[in-house]
Amino acid sequence: MSLVVEHLSKKFGDHVAVEDLSFSIENPGVFAFLGTNGAGKSTSIRMILGMLSRDSGTVTWKGQPLDIMKEKVGYLAEERGLYPKYNIIEQMYYFASIKGMKKKEATSAIDYLFSRLKIDEYRKKRAEELSKGNQQKVQLAAALLCNPEIIILDEPLSGLDPVNADLFKSIIREERDSGKYIIMSSHQMETIEEFCEDLVLLHHGKVVMRGNLNDIKRERGRENLTVKADKPFGEIAQRCGMTLVEETPNGSDFKVRSEEEAGRMLKEMLESGINVIKFDLREPSLHELFVEKCGGDVNED
Amino acid sequence: MKIKGWKEVFRFTFTQQVKTKSFIVSTIVIALIMALMAFLADFLPVIFLEDELSKAERTVAGEDVFTIETLYINNESGHDFDFTAALSGTNVTVNFISASEADAKIAAIADTTEKAMVSKIILDESGFSVDSRYAGGESGVQKLDGEVLNSKLADSIRIQYLASLGVPEDQIALAMSPVYSSISSAGEEPMSMIKQIVNTVVPMISAIVLFIFIFSYSQLVAQAVAIEKSSRIIEYLLTSIKPLAIILGKVLAMCCVSLMQFVLIGFGGALGFLVSIPFGIVGKVGTMVQAAAPMMTEAAGAAAASGAGAGMDAAVVIGEIGDAFSNVDAGLFIIMIVTFILGFLFYAGIAGLAGASVSKMEDLSSAIQPLSLIGVLGFYLAYFPQISGEQNTMSVVARYMPISSPFILSSDYMLGNIGIAEALVSIAVLAAADIAVMMLVAKVYESVILHTGNRLKLGDMLKMSK
Numbered sequence: 001m002s003l004v005v006e007h008l009s010k011k012f013g014d015h016v017a018v019e020d021l022s023f024s025i026e027n028p029g030v031f032a033f034l035g036t037n038g039a040g041k042s043t044s045i046r047m048i049l050g051m052l053s054r055d056s057g058t059v060t061w062k063g064q065p066l067d068i069m070k071e072k073v074g075y076l077a078e079e080r081g082l083y084p085k086y087n088i089i090e091q092m093y094y095f096a097s098i099k100g101m102k103k104k105e106a107t108s109a110i111d112y113l114f115s116r117l118k119i120d121e122y123r124k125k126r127a128e129e130l131s132k133g134n135q136q137k138v139q140l141a142a143a144l145l146c147n148p149e150i151i152i153l154d155e156p157l158s159g160l161d162p163v164n165a166d167l168f169k170s171i172i173r174e175e176r177d178s179g180k181y182i183i184m185s186s187h188q189m190e191t192i193e194e195f196c197e198d199l200v201l202l203h204h205g206k207v208v209m210r211g212n213l214n215d216i217k218r219e220r221g222r223e224n225l226t227v228k229a230d231k232p233f234g235e236i237a238q239r240c241g242m243t244l245v246e247e248t249p250n251g252s253d254f255k256v257r258s259e260e261e262a263g264r265m266l267k268e269m270l271e272s273g274i275n276v277i278k279f280d281l282r283e284p285s286l287h288e289l290f291v292e293k294c295g296g297d298v299n300e301d
Numbered sequence: 302m303k304i305k306g307w308k309e310v311f312r313f314t315f316t317q318q319v320k321t322k323s324f325i326v327s328t329i330v331i332a333l334i335m336a337l338m339a340f341l342a343d344f345l346p347v348i349f350l351e352d353e354l355s356k357a358e359r360t361v362a363g364e365d366v367f368t369i370e371t372l373y374i375n376n377e378s379g380h381d382f383d384f385t386a387a388l389s390g391t392n393v394t395v396n397f398i399s400a401s402e403a404d405a406k407i408a409a410i411a412d413t414t415e416k417a418m419v420s421k422i423i424l425d426e427s428g429f430s431v432d433s434r435y436a437g438g439e440s441g442v443q444k445l446d447g448e449v450l451n452s453k454l455a456d457s458i459r460i461q462y463l464a465s466l467g468v469p470e471d472q473i474a475l476a477m478s479p480v481y482s483s484i485s486s487a488g489e490e491p492m493s494m495i496k497q498i499v500n501t502v503v504p505m506i507s508a509i510v511l512f513i514f515i516f517s518y519s520q521l522v523a524q525a526v527a528i529e530k531s532s533r534i535i536e537y538l539l540t541s542i543k544p545l546a547i548i549l550g551k552v553l554a555m556c557c558v559s560l561m562q563f564v565l566i567g568f569g570g571a572l573g574f575l576v577s578i579p580f581g582i583v584g585k586v587g588t589m590v591q592a593a594a595p596m597m598t599e600a601a602g603a604a605a606a607s608g609a610g611a612g613m614d615a616a617v618v619i620g621e622i623g624d625a626f627s628n629v630d631a632g633l634f635i636i637m638i639v640t641f642i643l644g645f646l647f648y649a650g651i652a653g654l655a656g657a658s659v660s661k662m663e664d665l666s667s668a669i670q671p672l673s674l675i676g677v678l679g680f681y682l683a684y685f686p687q688i689s690g691e692q693n694t695m696s697v698v699a700r701y702m703p704i705s706s707p708f709i710l711s712s713d714y715m716l717g718n719i720g721i722a723e724a725l726v727s728i729a730v731l732a733a734a735d736i737a738v739m740m741l742v743a744k745v746y747e748s749v750i751l752h753t754g755n756r757l758k759l760g761d762m763l764k765m766s767k
Contacts, residue, residue: 049539049540051536051751052751069305069542074540075537075540077533077536079533080533080534081532081533081536082532082534083529083534084532094309094313097312097313098541099541139537
């Protein structure tokens with residue numbers, strides 16, 4: 001196992017920010033670190049990185065305690081920034097120098113990343129002159145500057161337009177494919193589903209869901225059904241024990257107790273001469289799992 | 302303990318700071334102002350004291366060139382006098398005239414271009430007297446020249462009269478030499494006025510300048526720390542370096558920037574002074590003192606008799622000012638630099654904590670209020686005892702208090718108020734305070750640097766760092 005987090009806990013006064021957080025990332029790839037606002041994600045990340053002292057717990061990397069002063073770690077914080085008055089290229093060289101990079105090495109990395117992120121033209125601008133999206137690109141470049149083995153991306157796509165979001169995704173894919181260990185925190189569940197196989201979900205500092213996303217979904221089974229037809233079918237649904245969740249232009253969403261019930265309903269609809277336009281029985285989405293685990297008691301702090 | 306990364310923080314902070322327009326403009330402008338002030342301080346007295354200097358220069362240099370070219374003498378004393386010897390080597394021609402001619406001449410030179418003076422020598426019950434009128438109008442005759450010539454005539458009359466009585470030459474020389482006298486207090490010698498002025502002005506100016514430099518740059522440290530926190534750049538930095546390395550690099554960089562500006566501005570002042578020397582009062586008086594030195598030692602009487610008094614007065618003033626700065630040596634510069642750095646570390650350390658206590662720039666001004674309070678208290682503690690120009694209990698307290706000693710220690714040493722041992726004790730106290738502040742910073746800064754939300758008070762910060 002490469003990155004192992006065991007029993008991390010942190011209290012601020014009487015407030016428990018993180019309680020007994022454990023997970024491991026065994027292979028390169030993207031690991032989802034999820035949670036509601038104020039669930040303790042940033043606190044956990046800071047503890048993992050050693051920026052914040054832990055009340056208890058350990059973080060090991062390849063069997064040794066993780067020391068970010070020695071290991072190459074890239075971090076794109078949720079609350080990120082640049083020096084507003086200094087020019088971009090000088091900031092990048094500074095970031096490279098504190099990462100222990102030589103000037104030549106830094107120049108090569110900056111040239112590649114700036115070209116890849118299409119921000120070459122902003123090299124000599126001050127950070128305050130850049131749009132938020134372009135600042136975010138510079139920050140991603142800074143995070144990837146030292147070619148880190150471990151990359152922590154906290155809400156990497158927030159505030160980006162679709163074009164730049166795609167650009168970021170392609171870079172994340174590139175890093176993943178080159179064998180990096182990536183921890184990604186995001187509230188965009190589609191993005192998480194697109195990249196991540198394993199996840200941990202925090203709520204009020206506690207782990208409420210953990211494991212492989214496909215396994216979790218498989219365990220839950222196909223319980224969501226969307227049906228669209230050319231005639232009303234409410235009675236049939238009721239008779240078959242379906243629970244109506246929502247009516248939308250795309251059809252009616254039901255919660256089903258078993259796949260057999262869904263099959264019986266489809267059979268009855270067809271036998272009644274109803275023309276079925278859409279009949280989609282599927283596993284719960286990550287969004288639905290998230291809301292189910294955390295939806296009843298969301299901390300909006 | 303190895304603190305990785307502080308050099309990179311130092312280099313970046315220093316480079317960015319010296320590249321700012323405010324630094325470049327303020328350094329150039331203040332250095333130019335200092336150069337101008339130093340030049341004017343040396344040069345303006347030459348304009349205001351032109352006559353006195355001219356006289357002193359000529360007499361000290363033995364250049365008896367007068368603006369009076371013709372001296373009309375009406376001798377009514379009944380004794381014959383010959384002024385050839387007294388006026389030899391000068392450009393003055395002597396013409397003896399009658400009383401009526403003298404009156405006519407006085408009327409004639411009232412408004413004329415003739416460079417002349419009329420002198421009447423009279424003997425009455427009170428003794429000899431020389432009553433002279435110098436040419437007015439556009440003659441260009443200087444009153445001082447008239448005074449010097451009058452003095453020469455008076456001395457010559459006295460010498461010739463004594464000779465006529467049969468007094469030997471050596472006795473006359475002895476009689477004509479000035480009688481030097483001295484007086485001193487049986488108790489502690491009171492401070493001369495010049496030394497008192499120097500002792501008042503120098504520490505006050507020094508305290509103001511040091512306070513401005515140390516305090517304003519400390520505030521920049523607080524601002525830099527607050528910018529890193531409020532812009533969230535700190536989160537990125539902490540993935541590579543420890544908080545202590547960040548604050549250490551930043552404080553040392555700002556210290557060097559302020560020291561550099563201090564030196565550059567001082568260099569501007571020194572340059573202005575050096576440029577002024579050929580034209581300024583210091584250069585002129587210095588030349589006179591050198592020239593007058595042999596006269597003062599070998600022929601003081603003759604020099605005094607020939608009007609070298611002004612040069613000697615200037616020499617005395619310069620000497621007293623020199624005495625006031627009794628400790629200007631290499632040790633002073635070392636003490637100045639060390640005190641500046643230690644004083645800066647003390648205030649910048651506190652400023653760093655103030656900056657770390659806020660997460661929004663708008664909270665910074667209230668966060669640095671305690672720093673301002675300490676700084677202003679330290680400044681007044683250093684400043685006020687100097688007003689009297691004498692040492693008192695407050696001066697001693699100020700010298701050893703870390704909040705005030707950075708502003709006063711150098712001038713105390715420079716003026717000889719303290720010796721090297723006392724200076725070292727004061728530096729040791731300041732260094733100990735620096736260590737205490739830096740230990741506090743190391744303990745607290747790491748705990749609060751990632752805190753967001755309301756401004757933290759010192760109590761909160763200490764609690765968080767436990």
